[in-house]
Amino acid sequence: MTSEQPEPDGRTGAPRVVIVGAGFAGLSAVGALRKAHVHVTIIDRNLYSTFQPLLYQVATGGLNPGDVSYAVGGFTARRHTRYIRGDLAAIDQAAQRIRLTDGRDLGYDYLILASGVSAAYYGVKGAAENTFGLYTRVDAIVLRDHIMNGYEQLSAGTDPGREFAITVVGGGATGVELAGTLGELRSDVLRATFSDVDPARVHVRLVEMAPELLMPFKPRLREYARRQLAARGVDILLNTKILRVQPDSVVLGDGSSHHSDLTVWAAGVAGPEAVAGWNLPQGPGGRILVGPDLRVQGSDRIFAAGDIAVSADDPSPQLAQPALQEGRHAARQVIRLTQGGQTQPFRYHDKGMMATIGRRSAVVQLARGARFTGTLAWFAWLGLHLVYLLGYRNRISTLINLSWRYLAWGHGGGVIVGDEPPEPLPGQAGQGGARQALRSLE
Numbered sequence: 001m002t003s004e005q006p007e008p009d010g011r012t013g014a015p016r017v018v019i020v021g022a023g024f025a026g027l028s029a030v031g032a033l034r035k036a037h038v039h040v041t042i043i044d045r046n047l048y049s050t051f052q053p054l055l056y057q058v059a060t061g062g063l064n065p066g067d068v069s070y071a072v073g074g075f076t077a078r079r080h081t082r083y084i085r086g087d088l089a090a091i092d093q094a095a096q097r098i099r100l101t102d103g104r105d106l107g108y109d110y111l112i113l114a115s116g117v118s119a120a121y122y123g124v125k126g127a128a129e130n131t132f133g134l135y136t137r138v139d140a141i142v143l144r145d146h147i148m149n150g151y152e153q154l155s156a157g158t159d160p161g162r163e164f165a166i167t168v169v170g171g172g173a174t175g176v177e178l179a180g181t182l183g184e185l186r187s188d189v190l191r192a193t194f195s196d197v198d199p200a201r202v203h204v205r206l207v208e209m210a211p212e213l214l215m216p217f218k219p220r221l222r223e224y225a226r227r228q229l230a231a232r233g234v235d236i237l238l239n240t241k242i243l244r245v246q247p248d249s250v251v252l253g254d255g256s257s258h259h260s261d262l263t264v265w266a267a268g269v270a271g272p273e274a275v276a277g278w279n280l281p282q283g284p285g286g287r288i289l290v291g292p293d294l295r296v297q298g299s300d301r302i303f304a305a306g307d308i309a310v311s312a313d314d315p316s317p318q319l320a321q322p323a324l325q326e327g328r329h330a331a332r333q334v335i336r337l338t339q340g341g342q343t344q345p346f347r348y349h350d351k352g353m354m355a356t357i358g359r360r361s362a363v364v365q366l367a368r369g370a371r372f373t374g375t376l377a378w379f380a381w382l383g384l385h386l387v388y389l390l391g392y393r394n395r396i397s398t399l400i401n402l403s404w405r406y407l408a409w410g411h412g413g414g415v416i417v418g419d420e421p422p423e424p425l426p427g428q429a430g431q432g433g434a435r436q437a438l439r440s441l442e
């Protein structure tokens with residue numbers, strides 16, 4: 001192991017707070033610790049923080065990857081925080097030290113885990129190997145390139161009978177937003193950009209095991225989302241279980257097989273495999289079990305926040321707002337402990353939920369009961385996302401690109417194309433291999 005790096009700012013004797021993960025929860029914790037008399041270090045495998053709610057826009061060519069990414073170092077430099085690029089490998093609670101995968105060793109007085117999650121496949125055969133996720137910037141780039149390549153292959157004309165089928169698994173916000181945008185791509189942009197391709201050759205399918213889409217929303221909003229997707233030509237399968245995913249098809253619970261050139265998995269989340277090596281208590285899906293104050297069960301100095309954390313008694317929804325609030329709360333409890341105080345339980349302040357289906361179509365459900373749909377809801381969705389994006393350049397670029405996409409929709413605008421996907425790595429076949437080829441470059 002290499003020795004610990006020197007403290008960054010000379011505040012000798014101040015408690016050391018290490019934050020793992022530069023997502024919503026991690027950066028929120030950094031902000032809450034800005035004026036505290038502590039050394040703050042944040043660790044993330046990427047040089048940038050990703051605004052996950054807009055990844056589906058990157059995947060469908062509406063935004064550039066840089067629009068939803070912000071340099072972690074640029075955020076931390078103004079907040080007296082040290083940034084280290086790396087992955088957490090192990091935690092030694094007795095010695096209050098962590099080890100990174102590259103062998104570096106860091107000490108801490110308080111540790112906040114906000115590393116995020118990965119896809120949960122629920123034991124479905126072939127799902128991990130033959131589906132695309134939408135949790136990281138790289139996921140979105142890979143998916144975009146395969147979607148655009150599928151359209152280009154139709155346009156090539158070498159096989160007039162060829163069709164392009166996309167299956168989205170999961171009827172939550174991510175699945176609905178992606179399926180709705182794919183439906184519009186087929187109906188409008190395909191006609192303008194690839195005018196020689198019959199849109200009927202593109203099929204978009206949304207599969208959900210629950211009886212309705214967007215289950216956390218009120219029934220009227222769920223039905224509105226279903227109608228809007230159907231109007232965009234999306235084939236919706238409810239009460240439908242995925243039995244197996246193959247490189248070119250999905251097999252449903254009733255045994256029927258459906259052709260699928262691209263299968264996108266948006267059906268739930270789980271703790272990354274690395275969490276098992278941290279020797280912390282894990283709950284459903286491998287997420288870390290926390291107590292009422294967000295301290296990890298059985299630990300006095302370790303907190304967990306965001307999607308990686310789960311409370312057995314009062315689980316928070318897996319949304320941006322809970323992650324932001326949990327990150328701030330964990331940081332404030334650290335401050336209380338450094339001052340000799342007692343921790344306080346976390347209380348989630350529900351501000352509501354929203355999801356977009358496509359052009360001038362969204363659903364908004366506020367905590368105090370107000371619910372609305374359509375154009376007004378879509379502008380509310382756009383405004384909120386612009387507010388929470390990091391960086392003025394990102395906000396301006398996103399506003400321009402999304403405005404152009406939805407104003408010029410169907411007139412040759414609104415598509416940011418990518419590169420032709422690489423061939424699968426040796427020994428790997430199907431979509432999973434192609435996805436891994438780009439991930440290897442991360």
